[in-house]
Amino acid sequence: QQQVKQSPQSLIVQKGGIPIINCAYENTAFDYFPWYQQFPGKGPALLIAIRPDVSEKKEGRFTISFNKSAKQFSLHIMDSQPGDSATYFCAASKDTGRRALTFGSGTRLQVQP
Amino acid sequence: DVKVTQSSRYLVKRTGEKVFLECVQDMDHENMFWYRQDPGLGLRLIYFSYDVKMKEKGDIPEGYSVSREKKERFSLILESASTNQTSMYLCASSYHRGGHTEAFFGQGTRLTVV
Numbered sequence: 001q002q003q004v005k006q007s008p009q010s011l012i013v014q015k016g017g018i019p020i021i022n023c024a025y026e027n028t029a030f031d032y033f034p035w036y037q038q039f040p041g042k043g044p045a046l047l048i049a050i051r052p053d054v055s056e057k058k059e060g061r062f063t064i065s066f067n068k069s070a071k072q073f074s075l076h077i078m079d080s081q082p083g084d085s086a087t088y089f090c091a092a093s094k095d096t097g098r099r100a101l102t103f104g105s106g107t108r109l110q111v112q113p
Numbered sequence: 114d115v116k117v118t119q120s121s122r123y124l125v126k127r128t129g130e131k132v133f134l135e136c137v138q139d140m141d142h143e144n145m146f147w148y149r150q151d152p153g154l155g156l157r158l159i160y161f162s163y164d165v166k167m168k169e170k171g172d173i174p175e176g177y178s179v180s181r182e183k184k185e186r187f188s189l190i191l192e193s194a195s196t197n198q199t200s201m202y203l204c205a206s207s208y209h210r211g212g213h214t215e216a217f218f219g220q221g222t223r224l225t226v227v
Binding site: 006009032034036041042043044045046049089093099100101102103104105106 | 117144146148153154155156157158161163171172203205207209213214215216217218219220221
């Protein structure tokens, strides 16, 4: 059972485009939603995170949109650059008890020059 | 800088061998995790530990065990390696503060079981 569903599996955009990656979760106990970025040969690293008390969070060119009623959240990358080419994972966890992250299946993003 | 170090980048083991994957973190984090990463499946939690000598099963613990004798070290053990355990293994440690959790990952160990 996949508790966090992520789409698309891969994405190709031109430089300056706005790739959007979507995630949906099932467990209503989740209350923390981070995105991780992974470059080839490296472990994932935290990019940006949101809690369900806000509908949007921006950090630089990265924005998370959160829809609590639909149990969905998405990552938008403004003015994408070739250096943003990486695999992106959404994740979810609970704030109490078991705090291990449950990850989506990943999206491989390629930003073409 | 937080550092999570996995002992090997690449390992090749034979079916039936007992395999040890070691992980060390230097930030005094209480929580440590082992995930495996497979294409199209993302990162799946094998085991995690929230304190020394404490462990809890993740989503796919079958065929694995763990050991945490010291706070900074978390070992993953494949009791009898099988070909379906060929994968990338990622160790992580995390802190939780003020509703914010950040996990720091090692570079991964690519294990091939032949």
